[in-house]
Amino acid sequence: MDVAAAKALGAGIAVIALAGVGIGIGNIFSALVTSVARNPSARDQVFGLGILGFALTEAVALFALLIAFLILFT
Amino acid sequence: MAAAAHKIDALGQFELASVFGPVGASVRFTQSNLLMLLAGALILALLYFGMRAKAIVPGRLQSMAEMSYDFIHGMCVDQIGEEGKRFFPFVFTLFFFILMGNLLGLLPFSFTYTSHIAVTFALALLVIVIVTVVALRIHGLHFFSYFFPDGAPKLLAPLIIPVEIISYLSRPVSLSIRLFANMVAGHVMFEVFAAFVVMMAGAGALGSVVAILPLGVNVVLVGFELLVACLQAYVFAILTCIYLHDAVHLH
Numbered sequence: 264m265d266v267a268a269a270k271a272l273g274a275g276i277a278v279i280a281l282a283g284v285g286i287g288i289g290n291i292f293s294a295l296v297t298s299v300a301r302n303p304s305a306r307d308q309v310f311g312l313g314i315l316g317f318a319l320t321e322a323v324a325l326f327a328l329l330i331a332f333l334i335l336f337t
Numbered sequence: 338m339a340a341a342a343h344k345i346d347a348l349g350q351f352e353l354a355s356v357f358g359p360v361g362a363s364v365r366f367t368q369s370n371l372l373m374l375l376a377g378a379l380i381l382a383l384l385y386f387g388m389r390a391k392a393i394v395p396g397r398l399q400s401m402a403e404m405s406y407d408f409i410h411g412m413c414v415d416q417i418g419e420e421g422k423r424f425f426p427f428v429f430t431l432f433f434f435i436l437m438g439n440l441l442g443l444l445p446f447s448f449t450y451t452s453h454i455a456v457t458f459a460l461a462l463l464v465i466v467i468v469t470v471v472a473l474r475i476h477g478l479h480f481f482s483y484f485f486p487d488g489a490p491k492l493l494a495p496l497i498i499p500v501e502i503i504s505y506l507s508r509p510v511s512l513s514i515r516l517f518a519n520m521v522a523g524h525v526m527f528e529v530f531a532a533f534v535v536m537m538a539g540a541g542a543l544g545s546v547v548a549i550l551p552l553g554v555n556v557v558l559v560g561f562e563l564l565v566a567c568l569q570a571y572v573f574a575i576l577t578c579i580y581l582h583d584a585v586h587l588h
Contacts, residue, residue, distance in 0.1 A: 318572040322511065325518035332525065336348050 274334045280327035287320040345532040347525045351452055369450040376437035376450075405433070409574065416578035420585050424578075427467065431460065432574040439520065439566030443559065451569075452520040454513060461513035464577050472584035483587050512576060519569050523562045530555045 295313035299306050355362040356371055387402030395403055409429045413421035435451055442449025450456050472480045484501040485494060530551040537548035 314568065315572060315575060318515070318568055322515040322518070325522050326514065328522050329514070329518045332347070332521070 270334055274331040277331040277334060278327050281324050284320055284324040284327075287323070288317060291316045291320060345529055347528050350524060350528060351449075351521070368448045369453065369456070372438070372441055372448055372450050373434075376434060376441055379437055379441075380433045405429075412575060412578055416575065417582045417585060421578070421581070424471075424581050428574050428577055428581075431464070431577060432570055435460070435516065435573050436567065436570035439570060440563075442520065442524070443562055443566060449520050449524060451516055452524060454517045457513040457517040458509065460516075460573075461509035464512065464580065465509040468577075468580045468584045471581065472587070475585060476587060480584075480587065483583070508580065512573065516569050516573055519565055523558070523565055526558055527555060527562075530558065 291313055295309060298309050353367040353369055355366055356368050357366060360366075383398070383405075384402050387398040390396060390399050392399060406429070409432055410422075410425055413425045413428055415421075417424060438449060438451040438456075441447055442452065472483070484498050484505070486497070486501075489497055533551035534548045534555070537544040537551070
């Protein structure tokens, strides 16, 4: 197997982590929708927390993406 | 850049080049530094020209300046408590420096200085040093009880203390990589889809019709990146506030 093929495979494997991130972000927003539906007046406070959780979870996806970029382009 | 031999040059856009000819080159003054200065000038201009009118019913610029002040002030007081007012200038500066960097980077032919790990890590290191100094000044050596929460079983100490220390030390790393990776990933996506447009348009008449699709994706991406630019500045500022809260109140 030559290096280019191994690099492509490695980059593909590195982004498997996105599956977990997808589950995590789905969880965050399902909890956000549920809590806003239960108590619409709490929307402003809960929304900020939800966005914060989204950004923290999304960061994990970007770490994986970064590794993939490092494998592909360096 | 993308047109060159139909090859995707994803990371070429992050290369530094010196500006202002030989004078700039001799002091290594790059477009990154130029945009940092521009960002600082824009923030100062917003506050100066916005607040010059001092009207009771604010105009557009003045309400923008007032809203940004209120927004960060509220964030500091909500997250840190009343002591948060002392840290307001720091958080305000940090937030607007990052926000301006992210937003200026979205302009065509511009450069995103927050897409360099050197910049974001320097900012995160500044945050973490200030947090530690504040905690040491307020609590003295009692600060080190932060690494062992009250009420935890003494037997678990060898396990909890290293974990807490590692999580404390990994804060600047995660803080800086989050911002840097977000910016890099966004701009690489722009580049990749723009390269698709060029490649497809180069493939004949049918190709240039299909090339509308990646162009549309890029238009949507600009909107998404505007959201990400504001969100990441917000996340950086609010995490700084949370760390400062820990430093002031110790858990």
